[in-house]
Amino acid sequence: MSERKVIRVRDVMKHNFDMVDGLTTVSEALRKMKHVETKTLLVNKRHEADEYGIVLLADIAREVLAKDRAPERVNIYEIMSKPVITVDPDMDIRYCARMFEKFGLARAPVVENGKLIGIVSYTDMVLRGLCADIKESEA
Numbered sequence: 001m002s003e004r005k006v007i008r009v010r011d012v013m014k015h016n017f018d019m020v021d022g023l024t025t026v027s028e029a030l031r032k033m034k035h036v037e038t039k040t041l042l043v044n045k046r047h048e049a050d051e052y053g054i055v056l057l058a059d060i061a062r063e064v065l066a067k068d069r070a071p072e073r074v075n076i077y078e079i080m081s082k083p084v085i086t087v088d089p090d091m092d093i094r095y096c097a098r099m100f101e102k103f104g105l106a107r108a109p110v111v112e113n114g115k116l117i118g119i120v121s122y123t124d125m126v127l128r129g130l131c132a133d134i135k136e137s138e139a
Contacts, residue, residue, distance in 0.1 A: 010089035012128040013118035022077035053082035086111040
């Protein structure tokens with residue numbers, strides 16, 4: 001039996017993400033959003049002792065669109081999740097997937113030495129990790 005190759009979160013994560021301030025309105029944040037494929041806005045720390053936050057596009061749909069709230073009157077901090085569960089870039093994607101399942105996550109920020117360096121999702125783990133590994137082993 002061959003040894004299974006370890007695929008790390010850093011190998012599959014997206015390096016591009018959108019960071020906003022909690023006081024930014026939903027409408028401003030959506031206007032500034034460049035990386036729609038992440039389906040996520042990460043919320044920056046207000047100070048060193050603070051934690052990162054996260055807003056999914058689904059949160060905006062649920063908390064703003066479905067409730068007929070004006071996006072120019074809703075601040076990101078009102079709908080964000082904080083603190084957010086973060087992932088270490090050296091974590092094996094199998095453990096990351098287990099953690100996502102256990103805590104009901106679909107994506108999470110990747111933090112190294114207290115600094116946000118990327119974002120990872122189930123999609124990244126399957127398409128960039130598992131599928132790439134399968135194709136490599138068939139070659």
